[in-house]
Amino acid sequence: MALLQIAEPGESTAPHQHRLAVGIDLGTTNSLVATVRSGMAVVLGDEFGRPLLPSVVHYGADGHIEVGFAAQACQAIDPKNTIVSVKRFMGRGLKDIAHREALPYDFIEGEGMLRLRTAQGIKSPVEISADILRALRQRGEAALGDPLTGAVITVPAYFDDAQRQATKDAARLAGINVLRLLNEPTAAAIAYGLDNAAEGLYAVYDLGGGTFDISILRLSRGIFQVLATGGDSALGGDDFDHRIFCWIIEQAKLRPVSAEDGRLLLTRAREAKEYLTAHAEAPISVRLGSGEYVDLTLTSAIFGDISRTLVQKTIAATRKALREAQLKPEDIKGVVMVGGATRMPQIQRAVAEFFGQEPLNNLDPDKVVALGAATQANLLAGNRISGDEWLLLDVIPLSLGLETMGGLVEKIIPRNATIPVARAQDFTTFKDGQTAMAIHVVQGERELVSDCRSLGRLELRGIPPMVAGAARIRVTFQVDADGLLSVSAREQTTGIEARIEVKPSYGLSDDEIAAMLKDGMSHAADDAFRRALREAQVEAQRLVEATRSALREDAALLSTLEQAHIDLCIARLEAVVIGDDRRAIEEAMDALTKATNEFAARRMNQSVQRALAGKSIAELEA
Amino acid sequence: MTTYDLEFARKDHFALFGLPRRQALDVEQLERLYRNIQARVHPDRHAHLPEANRRLAMQWATLINEAYRTLKDPLARARYLLKLEGIDAGLENNTAMPMDFLTRQMEWREAVEEARASEDADSLDDMHRRLRQEMSVQYAYLAEALDERHDLQRASGLVRQLMFHEKLLQEIDAALEAVEA
Numbered sequence: 001m002a003l004l005q006i007a008e009p010g011e012s013t014a015p016h017q018h019r020l021a022v023g024i025d026l027g028t029t030n031s032l033v034a035t036v037r038s039g040m041a042v043v044l045g046d047e048f049g050r051p052l053l054p055s056v057v058h059y060g061a062d063g064h065i066e067v068g069f070a071a072q073a074c075q076a077i078d079p080k081n082t083i084v085s086v087k088r089f090m091g092r093g094l095k096d097i098a099h100r101e102a103l104p105y106d107f108i109e110g111e112g113m114l115r116l117r118t119a120q121g122i123k124s125p126v127e128i129s130a131d132i133l134r135a136l137r138q139r140g141e142a143a144l145g146d147p148l149t150g151a152v153i154t155v156p157a158y159f160d161d162a163q164r165q166a167t168k169d170a171a172r173l174a175g176i177n178v179l180r181l182l183n184e185p186t187a188a189a190i191a192y193g194l195d196n197a198a199e200g201l202y203a204v205y206d207l208g209g210g211t212f213d214i215s216i217l218r219l220s221r222g223i224f225q226v227l228a229t230g231g232d233s234a235l236g237g238d239d240f241d242h243r244i245f246c247w248i249i250e251q252a253k254l255r256p257v258s259a260e261d262g263r264l265l266l267t268r269a270r271e272a273k274e275y276l277t278a279h280a281e282a283p284i285s286v287r288l289g290s291g292e293y294v295d296l297t298l299t300s301a302i303f304g305d306i307s308r309t310l311v312q313k314t315i316a317a318t319r320k321a322l323r324e325a326q327l328k329p330e331d332i333k334g335v336v337m338v339g340g341a342t343r344m345p346q347i348q349r350a351v352a353e354f355f356g357q358e359p360l361n362n363l364d365p366d367k368v369v370a371l372g373a374a375t376q377a378n379l380l381a382g383n384r385i386s387g388d389e390w391l392l393l394d395v396i397p398l399s400l401g402l403e404t405m406g407g408l409v410e411k412i413i414p415r416n417a418t419i420p421v422a423r424a425q426d427f428t429t430f431k432d433g434q435t436a437m438a439i440h441v442v443q444g445e446r447e448l449v450s451d452c453r454s455l456g457r458l459e460l461r462g463i464p465p466m467v468a469g470a471a472r473i474r475v476t477f478q479v480d481a482d483g484l485l486s487v488s489a490r491e492q493t494t495g496i497e498a499r500i501e502v503k504p505s506y507g508l509s510d511d512e513i514a515a516m517l518k519d520g521m522s523h524a525a526d527d528a529f530r531r532a533l534r535e536a537q538v539e540a541q542r543l544v545e546a547t548r549s550a551l552r553e554d555a556a557l558l559s560t561l562e563q564a565h566i567d568l569c570i571a572r573l574e575a576v577v578i579g580d581d582r583r584a585i586e587e588a589m590d591a592l593t594k595a596t597n598e599f600a601a602r603r604m605n606q607s608v609q610r611a612l613a614g615k616s617i618a619e620l621e622a
Numbered sequence: 623m624t625t626y627d628l629e630f631a632r633k634d635h636f637a638l639f640g641l642p643r644r645q646a647l648d649v650e651q652l653e654r655l656y657r658n659i660q661a662r663v664h665p666d667r668h669a670h671l672p673e674a675n676r677r678l679a680m681q682w683a684t685l686i687n688e689a690y691r692t693l694k695d696p697l698a699r700a701r702y703l704l705k706l707e708g709i710d711a712g713l714e715n716n717t718a719m720p721m722d723f724l725t726r727q728m729e730w731r732e733a734v735e736e737a738r739a740s741e742d743a744d745s746l747d748d749m750h751r752r753l754r755q756e757m758s759v760q761y762a763y764l765a766e767a768l769d770e771r772h773d774l775q776r777a778s779g780l781v782r783q784l785m786f787h788e789k790l791l792q793e794i795d796a797a798l799e800a801v802e803a
Contacts, residue, residue, distance in 0.1 A: 019670070179669055180666070180669065220657075221657075222661075223657050223660075223661070316802070319799075320799060323795060323798075323799070376666075379666065380666055380669035380670065381669075382669075382670030382671075389661070391657075391660065391661050391664055391666060392666060393660065393664070417687075417691070418687045418690075418691070419687070420665065420680050420683050420687065421684060421687055422688070423688075480665070480680060481664075481665040481666065481680065481683070542670065543672055546670070546672065593672050593673065593674055596672075596674070597674045600671075600672075600674050600678055601627065601678060604663065604675075604678050604679070604682060605628075607662045607663065608626065608631070608659055608662065608682065611655070611658040611659040611661070612639070612640045612655065612658075612659070
């Protein structure tokens with residue numbers, strides 16, 4: 001049996017292995033990638049040092065794909081093939097998109113999600129987002145010099161399951177290992193809370209380009225606990241632009257405008273909005289392609305008027321989230337402002353008035369989410385600094401349920417439940433001899449199925465024929481730490497088990513993603529092969545390292561025989577890991593994992609017991 | 623010695639936290655225990671480890687969340703205590719409620735509807751406060767019935783009344799939301 005190595009107390013046992021992990025803020029208007037360097041979260045800039053990557057993709061007729069500033073430059077000349085704010089289309093059907101007529105795109109209704117017809121063929125929002133993510137991954141790898149271990153990708157807290165699944169699919173398509181989907185306001189709370197050693201109740205007001213989130217958190221001794229969250233996943237700075245756009249059309253008495261002119265006016269509208277952050281009035285003058293000339297002045301007062309209902313919507317959602325958390329505005333110690341759109345003075349005023357205090361603006365609202373995500377990514381990748389232990393407890397934003405008789409929704413998991421969460425409920429058959437049951441999974445707060453979002457359908461077949469009401473079908477909903485749902489169903493009374501896992505119908509299937517990944521790599525097969533081998537080697541080394549560290553701490557939980565078996569599996573894995581046989585590496589990893597399953601369970605049991613024991617010591621001291 | 627594992631923890635939420643089976647509960651202590659355990663089992667703590675560890679972490683964290691949610695809320699806690707005794711207080715066919723209680727329910731509901739129709743947020747706020755007060759008295763009786771007298775019959779009666787009241791409270795809040803919108 002191999003002897004275990006024991007290091008000097010206080011000395012690191014393994015050579016320092018920093019795992020490369022990044023946080024990605026995939027925004028409606030701009031995206032960012034950040035990482036932790038020497039204990040500090042920093043945003044990674046492009047070759048010109050620019051931190052923001054405009055979330056714009058241009059699909060040129062010549063086959064080129066441009067992302068970011070280069071794509072933005074194509075907006076005015078080729079609006080149809082220049083996709084901006086694609087985040088608003090993620091996990092959405094055509095009927096979900098407001099002001100569709102004002103957008104210059106060629107939309108197609110697709111299965112579960114809309115598609116766009118471009119010069120490079122039909123693109124789904126997932127593919128377009130993947131192009132943005134790929135650019136960010138490349139930026140990260142260029143800066144860090146090695147393939148990434150993984151990334152934390154942020155999503156609006158109010159994103160539903162379809163939108164989250166779409167985001168995760170996009171990341172996989174971009175070749176990114178997703179360590180976690182993290183809610184944007186929670187990411188901001190991490191960045192703010194760790195920076196300021198904040199304790200107490202905080203609100204995060206996050207108004208981005210296309211989404212609004214409000215989260216109420218309790219920060220206490222290194223634990224960030226989300227108490228309630230609310231928002232609107234289709235309300236953001238874009239909508240304020242649109243209000244100005246409509247105002248221009250109305251004031252200038254313009255006839256319906258072309259796609260190019262529409263894009264031009266929207267750009268002018270956005271510029272006017274930004275100008276009003278520091279000025280009392282903004283001039284808007286522009287010559288349209290149609291020859292018409294627009295010359296107007298937008299004052300803060302008018303802008304405040306035309307956008308009032310939008311601001312009120314955010315305050316109503318804030319009030320609701322506070323009530324869910326059973327709190328009053330005066331209970332909140334600080335309000336953290338996130339998202340470029342919170343720069344608008346009317347937003348600052350409304351928030352200050354509602355909470356009775358000036359909001360906190362000491363963090364860059366554009367960067368704070370990416371910085372928080374990077375910090376979380378660093379922790380999840382296992383780059384832990386002792387004394388820097390913190391934990392995040394997040395919630396799901398919307399209730400999950402299924403359709404029952406009469407098109408009504410039976411809620412299974414309520415909104416604001418802390419994740420991960422699982423809940424089971426029993427159902428029965430409606431007709432004698434019924435052998436199959438259709439389960440329709442929905443998300444939302446309304447009572448009618450037609451008012452909620454349909455997430456997917458699954459069928460349970462092979463129920464033994466019985467009289468109506470005799471079968472007992474247990475349906476289990478499980479939401480993981482990414483906020484993603486899986487549903488399973490099984491018949492209980494007969495002992496015959498029919499069981500299926502649902503993979504939501506709106507997203508891309510695993511096969512589809514695999515096929516797309518293959519497509520993208522076919523011209524670089526060699527590269528892909530080396531990358532996969534390198535990844536397997538890194539993964540194997542991590543497994544060995546994790547197992548060794550577990551053995552050092554808890555070998556006492558194993559019999560001599562069990563330990564010898566694990567040691568043998570480690571030795572076998574180490575023998576193949578230096579070679580280039582990926583299959584052999586993966587097989588040896590499987591063997592080691594199997595050998596340590598029971599060990600892992602025992603360690604977890606012991607860990608919980610210690611947490612309980614820790615309480616009695618604390619109580620003796622109290 | 624009992625083996626402390628997932629199976630054991632699933633059977634009894636109180637035992638999971640090492641707490642006595644009582645309705646009276648130190649919520650702060652529960653919070654502390656919850657955080658202590660979650661800090662060790664949460665999937666984020668095991669994200670860099672192999673798949674088997676991550677799966678275990680999710681199972682534990684899910685269980686701890688469920689147990690915490692059940693014990694933290696006094697109504698869910700009482701229902702759980704009764705369930706451990708083999709009584710399902712929520713069963714519909716067992717809803718013989720005192721007549722005067724049902725009459726009062728009707729009155730409450732009418733008042734809520736009226737305030738909602740006349741957009742009277744102040745009186746809704748007031749109803750919310752009064753109902754909460756009444757409920758806190760009921761919860762005190764409930765703890766006494768369960769912990770001191772072990773009167774399960776009375777306890778289930780109180781639980782059923784409180785279920786009505788929690789529902790009513792939700793309706794008041796929904797009305798408030800509608801009025802304030």
